[in-house]
Amino acid sequence: MEHQETGTRVLELVQDFVTTADPDRTGPVPATATLDELGVDSLAFVDLLSLVERELGVEVPDEALPRIATVQDLVDHISSSPERDGTS
Amino acid sequence: MAGIGRHVPPTVLTNADLCQRFDTSDEWIRARTGIRSRHVVRLDEATSDLAVHAASAALRSADATAGSSEASADVDLVVLATATPDHPCPATAPLIAARLGLGAVPAFDVGAVCSGFVYGLAVADGMIRNGVARRVLLIGADAFTTLLNPADRSAAVVFGDAAAALVLRAGRADEPGAVQSLALGSDGRLAELISIPAGGSRAPRGEPEDRWIAMQGQAVYRHAVERMGEVALTALERAGWSVDDVDKFVAHQANQRILDTVAGKLGLPADRVYSNVAERGNTVAASIPLALDEADESGELRAGDRVLLSAFGAGATWGAATLTWPRLGR
Numbered sequence: 001m002e003h004q005e006t007g008t009r010v011l012e013l014v015q016d017f018v019t020t021a022d023p024d025r026t027g028p029v030p031a032t033a034t035l036d037e038l039g040v041d042s043l044a045f046v047d048l049l050s051l052v053e054r055e056l057g058v059e060v061p062d063e064a065l066p067r068i069a070t071v072q073d074l075v076d077h078i079s080s081s082p083e084r085d086g087t088s
Numbered sequence: 089m090a091g092i093g094r095h096v097p098p099t100v101l102t103n104a105d106l107c108q109r110f111d112t113s114d115e116w117i118r119a120r121t122g123i124r125s126r127h128v129v130r131l132d133e134a135t136s137d138l139a140v141h142a143a144s145a146a147l148r149s150a151d152a153t154a155g156s157s158e159a160s161a162d163v164d165l166v167v168l169a170t171a172t173p174d175h176p177c178p179a180t181a182p183l184i185a186a187r188l189g190l191g192a193v194p195a196f197d198v199g200a201v202c203s204g205f206v207y208g209l210a211v212a213d214g215m216i217r218n219g220v221a222r223r224v225l226l227i228g229a230d231a232f233t234t235l236l237n238p239a240d241r242s243a244a245v246v247f248g249d250a251a252a253a254l255v256l257r258a259g260r261a262d263e264p265g266a267v268q269s270l271a272l273g274s275d276g277r278l279a280e281l282i283s284i285p286a287g288g289s290r291a292p293r294g295e296p297e298d299r300w301i302a303m304q305g306q307a308v309y310r311h312a313v314e315r316m317g318e319v320a321l322t323a324l325e326r327a328g329w330s331v332d333d334v335d336k337f338v339a340h341q342a343n344q345r346i347l348d349t350v351a352g353k354l355g356l357p358a359d360r361v362y363s364n365v366a367e368r369g370n371t372v373a374a375s376i377p378l379a380l381d382e383a384d385e386s387g388e389l390r391a392g393d394r395v396l397l398s399a400f401g402a403g404a405t406w407g408a409a410t411l412t413w414p415r416l417g418r
Contacts, residue, residue, distance in 0.1 A: 046310045062307040
């Protein structure tokens with residue numbers, strides 16, 4: 001998947017995730033927003049990541065988790081992460 | 089299963105107490121962990137002190153269940169699940185057996201941290217099945233707050249101290265209280281998720297800051313929800329049960345978020361998920377037996393209930409078990 005296409009899909013998934021958690025939230029999620037600003041705390045972020053990984057078939061290593069602060073960080077890490085091992 | 093008992097140290101540490109020490113708030117702690125307060129040991133209390141009280145209660149319960157004092161007299165093995173033995177060497181179980189006056193019974197520790205109780209249950213079950221023991225005192229006890237870095241807010245809010253114990257006896261496989269199935273696993277590639285870097289043979293002395301527990305919270309949560317769900321399904325399959333057969337899910341009380349997420353993944357409604365984490369925190373190896381004892385006492389666990397246990401801990405280790413709840417004396 002191209003980086004731009006991945007970025008669009010990740011943004012859609014983040015949008016769905018934050019809207020489900022907070023239905024009062026309106027307007028598009030900016031890529032520059034931090035997850036904290038979107039009301040996604042550290043554990044909710046793990047739930048979001050697991051959803052994005054499953055949808056896009058990639059796996060972000062544990063070591064990267066503390067480095068992901070913004071939506072754009074998430075897009076970048078998803079784009080550069082290896083595909084999930086098909087046998088697992 | 090023939091008896092059960094618990095002990096929590098009297099000192100309570102509330103979220104308000106933690107706010108005095110850290111830049112945090114009751115709301116922040118509750119939102120992330122679901123914990124309001126936890127019990128902690130005093131400086132002069134060790135794991136064996138908690139364990140002896142819990143074991144005494146379990147032995148009284150076993151006597152009450154049997155209607156005689158034979159139950160406590162006949163214990164022929166002591167297994168202690170703990171990550172916080174009184175000393176690095178020797179094991180703490182023999183000390184507990186001696187303090188309880190159990191005589192020259194075999195006694196040893198099992199180290200699987202938060203999965204320790206399920207591992208200990210598997211050991212006890214196996215020892216009974218192969219005839220090595222007929223009546224086992226299985227204790228889960230930890231004074232984990234003794235390992236917390238005073239500067240580490242995220243660990244301080246999570247952990248509490250406690251002990252809980254079961255008496256397990258030989259019996260028929262179809263009796264209430266019999267372990268129906270077990271499933272265990274580990275992945276040492278995840279050793280650094282929750283670890284104390286120094287103090288073992290790899291770094292006997294180390295830097296002072298490496299003598300405290302270090303935990304990668306997000307990664308722990310990520311692997312915990314995955315493994316606790318998977319191993320629970322394996323235990324259910326081995327018992328021939330479906331998720332719908334489960335009356336009560338008594339999981340390791342790590343934090344409320346993990347309990348909710350694992351239950352959600354399994355498709356278990358909230359009323360079938362037991363939780364005492366708000367008042368107890370994460371009590372490591374004591375967590376599951378403490379939850380079982382409190383659920384039994386409050387009536388949330390009733391004789392005949394089909395119970396699913398599941399845990400994840402440092403190692404990484406994980407384990408699950410199924411059993412039908414017995415009627416226990418108190």
